[in-house]
Amino acid sequence: MAVSERRGLGRGSPAEWGPRLLLLLLLGGCSGRIHRLVLTGEKRADIPLNSFGFYTNGSLEVELSLLRLGLQEKEEKSLLMGFSLSRVQSGSSRSYSTRDFRDCPFQKNSSNFLVLFLINTKDQQVQVRQYGEQKKLLISPGLLPDLPSEPGLPKPGPTATPKVDSGAIAVNKAKPQPAVSQGPGRKGKELVLGLGHLNNSYNFSFHVVIGSRAEEGQYNLNFHNCNNSVPGKEHPFDITVMIREKNPEGFLSAAEIPLFKLYMVMSACFLAAGIFWVSVLCRNTYNVFKIHWLMAALAFTKSISLLFHSINYYFINSQGHPIEGLAVMHYITHLLKGALLFITIALIGSGWAFVKYVLSDKEKKIFGIVIPLQVLANVAYIVIESREEGASDYGLWKEILFLVDLICCGAILFPVVWSIRHLQEASGTDGKVAVNLAKLKLFRHYYVMVICYVYFTRIIAILLRVAVPFQWQWLYQLLVEGSTLAFFVLTGYKFQPAGDNPYLQLPQEDEEDVQMEQVMTDSGFREGLSKVNKTASARELL
Template identity: 90%
Template structure:
């Protein structure tokens, strides 16, 4: 279906083309926290499916509806394909990132893994092996029954599980049956799931329940195909998997549960700041420049973007997926906010309207670089939001977003640096030392403000996300939004349209300097 939609983009009017393209950008993200991933011709040995923060009584459901390995029957005694479930302190750290790429994690008792689901295609079994002390993880075959209020149906009667050990066929799909056998020690029972086999493809399902508070944490679910561990000897395979994660309060991860209230409060703060800024502009109409209204538009756009972001999280928590129309509005406002932010910072740093009314050639080139990069960064953000974490190009787009964002942050500093150098050179040549030193001090203050904003929202925020426990990772978003609000307020205070503001006295003095230079 996706192929047919992409081929159809070349037909129809430009308005229809834009509408279809926008729908394609959000269609992948409509599943929300109910993830559905379908890969064809995949060659990766390790696939990072998802990361989620669970509280007690949270549940993880996995349904592998199709697995086609594309290789002949193997004589290996131990399985080389399966899932791994691991727990880490932070969602940003992968449990197997430091291992040798040619080592198979399914054949090695690693302390990083809590549970391994070993798929044995020869015996049509999936053996579940537990490691460590996490004995209260409740692992069972099949998916959890949907609650009556979710399905709108009466509660089903309990059914008797058929005898395990074989796969039965219902319709066109082979359904695996679970069995429980004695483990190697003879004391602990090892869960063995039945593996369905139909038309050279395999399927099974299981669910995990976090039994107690001792098992709470950030869990990573990964898929491993050790046949592809050796470079140059990869075997393409197909996989279709559904992942449903829940906490007692809804579908959001532990670190995302407070985000609905956080974004709503921050949206109100930016809205209040924008209204106050407009009231200041209306009281000082004589000293208001166009860039003042651009700053007001940025505050309101930021507020609207956070509002749609908050509403999206509300519907994801309650339904497991966002509303498509609200998601589209969030992407549009996010794009406008990103472009307005960097343009405003660059214009203020260059002294446009406050110091001069014409941009130099170097400053025009900066704008020619920053604006396209911001478009690329927002496209990368939309792609990341609309793709599953296990998609082949997810990591590439994430790296593009990080790199482009750093380039934009570095590029907007150049106009400020050029203004500072210009004022340093002019302070000893035009006879107005006191005035130029005042200008230099103000531009240095703004330069420090931009540096602190970039430093806190990029470096410090990332370090905070890695350092704090899984349930406090929402502090990352709090630091980013709080730093942005503080930056907006300080910038507005420095550039407020008041008669005694040194910035507003500069254009008249610069016009006199231009006349003297012409003479």
């Protein structure tokens, strides 16, 4: 069971989710890059705590305030557990994902691990083992002190102090201390930290400072309980851990530092696109339909959502956590944006309001599937944002979000496919061949646009995130938002309320022959074909 300061939804009917989500954000809030994870009755052998991109002089602080094993004293002395710190060379994939989880990292180290913090309950100490060639990681007991509010004015003391027994090693917390060799290390220097023991629980703290450019990178912090690696023989334990990461410029990870400016610029772009679209609608009021205003609402909602997202990142970078009210507004606008996006795409694909005002039974079923799934996908997104990465249900909600998003992307293609099939059949039967062929060509373009949008934002962007170095992973968000803006602009251009738009054009018998001539010439359908013009023949006879 996982409990966190970012509390989950709990149980209840779907109608209660909205108020609970709002209450969740108002009370618990999002703690940003200062994490506090509380796990009770945990049985996992490996717990991914966090991933963060550090620059030079960046710091990682960890305080294990409670570790309760619930075992007898003799059983506790033989346990193998502790923290591991690893670095990912590129992308965001966790470095231990290829490791066999039955192999304990404290018995047989993987080359991916840089530092291991082995908790020794028998001797009440924590052995720090360093591996690899990176020797400039400054590892010291305790937490870093708070910086003075004004130059020359010292703070009263550190933010927190490790709770250790009287026999623990005394250290100077004023500045990071390099690891000191105390006993034989396996492949490098070894530091011994004091392990506090109080009321059948253990506690200690440490901090790591990135000492040079050679140590910059994406680091993963994990907790391991090797005694739970055998299925069916797990021993539940309780753990409470606080994690605080920081770069010289603020609390944001290296890949997240540019996001404040990126989202602000993209918000301005979507706002400009929305204003231009409204001006187009005002100039062509005769050909404007309800769905045109829905497209305008989507652009403005997207702009507002990005604005609140940008402001959240600003406060996270400066304070370590966002402003609760702004976070609530971001989630609300994100919910509206997600629903409006898929509804608008599906309505345009079905031809609603342009050529018909009634949806077919099949199209109604698609809307009955897409809208609830989009609500579920946005709920999953909010739950993921409000939960710690180490929570037991974090991975489940992440998988739900990915699966539901793919289902929605596939479902919105069906109305477009059905419209293309309908126009193919109608082009040879209802006598309005020219207009139907023009609409068919436009629908095929729209189908390709939707496919490209889904492909770039769901596949190419993810591959880019894995391939680029840690400090360039913000290009993933740039590609997603840029693709979305391009999709919005192309959709508006294709379905603009203009008199010569084939999608909005009403067929007239006097113009049908001219339109047929143009469409068949442009599409190549005229090659090798002949046509009898009944209207022209009748006029010749007169």
